[in-house]
Amino acid sequence: MGSYELTPTPAAEIAKPIENLGETRGRVQELRLKMRALGNVNLDAVDEFQRVQERYSFLREQKDDLETAQTDLRKVIDQLTVSMKEIFASEFAKLNVYFRDTFREIFGGGHAELQLADTSDILNCGIDIRVSPPGKAVKTITLLSGGEKAFVAIALYFAILKLRPTPFCVLDEIEAALDDVNVQRFAKYIRRLTDSTQFIVITHRRGTMEEADMLYGVTMQEQGVSKMLMLNLAEAEKRLKNTIK
Numbered sequence: 552m553g554s555y556e557l558t559p560t561p562a563a564e565i566a567k568p569i570e571n572l573g574e575t576r577g578r579v580q581e582l583r584l585k586m587r588a589l590g591n592v593n594l595d596a597v598d599e600f601q602r603v604q605e606r607y608s609f610l611r612e613q614k615d616d617l618e619t620a621q622t623d624l625r626k627v628i629d630q631l632t633v634s635m636k637e638i639f640a641s642e643f644a645k646l647n648v649y650f651r652d653t654f655r656e657i658f659g660g661g662h663a664e665l666q667l668a669d670t671s672d673i674l675n676c677g678i679d680i681r682v683s684p685p686g687k688a689v690k691t692i693t694l695l696s697g698g699e700k701a702f703v704a705i706a707l708y709f710a711i712l713k714l715r716p717t718p719f720c721v722l723d724e725i726e727a728a729l730d731d732v733n734v735q736r737f738a739k740y741i742r743r744l745t746d747s748t749q750f751i752v753i754t755h756r757r758g759t760m761e762e763a764d765m766l767y768g769v770t771m772q773e774q775g776v777s778k779m780l781m782l783n784l785a786e787a788e789k790r791l792k793n794t795i796k
Contacts, residue, residue, distance in 0.1 A: 639674060720749070720750050735758040768780040
């Protein structure tokens with residue numbers, strides 16, 4: 552019984568009658584070959600199992616922590632997305648009102664509005680600008696002339712300025728495409744905003760210069776020599792009046 556590492560008593564308990572001796576011997580030989588193929592017993596398997604088990608437990612805890620953090624982060628993102636949608640919708644509605652009013656003030660009438668291309672996805676969709684200058688039908692901004700587009704952009708810019716006022720603003724030739732009449736409207740509108748915002752305007756248009764408090768320019772009276780010019784229009788106007796008197 553040494554070949555099977557069994558004593559007679561336990562062998563008798565599991566013994567079964569053999570119906571086909573030849574087949575049974577073949578089966579025994581097959582099982583012996585498989586047992587030999589398993590190789591020698593690894594005496595360090597217990598210690599190795601403990602090390603692997605500890606490593607597995609550590610990684611499992613890390614995985615659980617990452618999944619928990621991922622779930623919490625997604626909840627925060629969902630909450631932020633909801634808040635962003637609410638804030639954007641509210642501010643967009645205010646901007647639409649300001650844009651409509653500013654457009655009428657600058658154009659002297661007409662109608663303007665902003666429309667969301669997809670109200671179900673307000674954070675990612677486009678925005679359509681629909682305007683109707685005085686005496687014209689409603690159309691998209693792409694159908695306007697170059698000067699009209701510039702004026703609409705100026706109206707939208709000032710509407711944003713009303714929504715988010717700033718104490719200081721620099722404008723770089725934004726009225727370059729306007730005709731003389733609209734330049735005067737633009738300059739007078741800026742003048743009405745100077746109580747709350749200081750403007751520095753880079754311009755070559757006379758109508759804008761006439762509404763300024765101070766003028767700064769650069770001239771080259773001699774070849775290669777630049778000179779700064781400064782003119783206080785308020786003082787110049789006083790001197791002119793005194794001269795006329």
